[in-house]
Amino acid sequence: MSARRSVALCPGSYDPVTNGHLDIIGRAAALWDEVVVGVVNHPVRKGATLFDVKERIAFIEEATAELPNVRVEGFSTLVVELARAVGARAIVKGLRAISDFEYELEMNQLNRQQAPDIESVYLMASPRYSFLSSSGVKELAIFGGVIDSLVPATVARRLREELARS
Numbered sequence: 001m002s003a004r005r006s007v008a009l010c011p012g013s014y015d016p017v018t019n020g021h022l023d024i025i026g027r028a029a030a031l032w033d034e035v036v037v038g039v040v041n042h043p044v045r046k047g048a049t050l051f052d053v054k055e056r057i058a059f060i061e062e063a064t065a066e067l068p069n070v071r072v073e074g075f076s077t078l079v080v081e082l083a084r085a086v087g088a089r090a091i092v093k094g095l096r097a098i099s100d101f102e103y104e105l106e107m108n109q110l111n112r113q114q115a116p117d118i119e120s121v122y123l124m125a126s127p128r129y130s131f132l133s134s135s136g137v138k139e140l141a142i143f144g145g146v147i148d149s150l151v152p153a154t155v156a157r158r159l160r161e162e163l164a165r166s
């Protein structure tokens, strides 16, 4: 038996975290000894975030408080560098639709080139969250849609404060 604890990294922008993200994080926490949720400080692909990194981290910490093997870290480096720094051999991503697959395939090839020793692992989105994205929730919030079943209560409240149009 190996004494080494297995660590998985769940990276993302989490702007803000949704119940779909939390589903993946919880499922990863059941499979690995430790899960580090990596919150990217300034996402390159998505531009400016609605919430700063401190608040995005706080949302996830609150929502995962009952999972003792999950911790959250902000990062501004390559994902594979963070994986190495926290001792993760696996990067865990959620896959919702074909569009996620195309993007993830490209990222997989790039990450593999940078760090062949780190494996990416994909968990299929649970059917109830297959069409849930942070950007979709933000759009709903702008127009006063009901978001309470899609994100934790604190996130729903903050989204309404930031986005609801009068």
Ligand code: ADP
Binding pocket: 011, 012, 013, 014, 015, 018, 019, 020, 021, 024, 092, 093, 094, 095, 096, 100, 124, 125, 126, 129, 130, 131, 132, 133, 134, 135
């Ligand atoms: P988003 O694509 O919603 O902006 P992130 O960039 O924060 O999310 O993504 C972090 C990870 O979570 C990615 O692997 C993404 O595919 C995954 N993910 C996002 N939403 C869901 C969901 N509803 N179900 C499963 N996985 C998801």
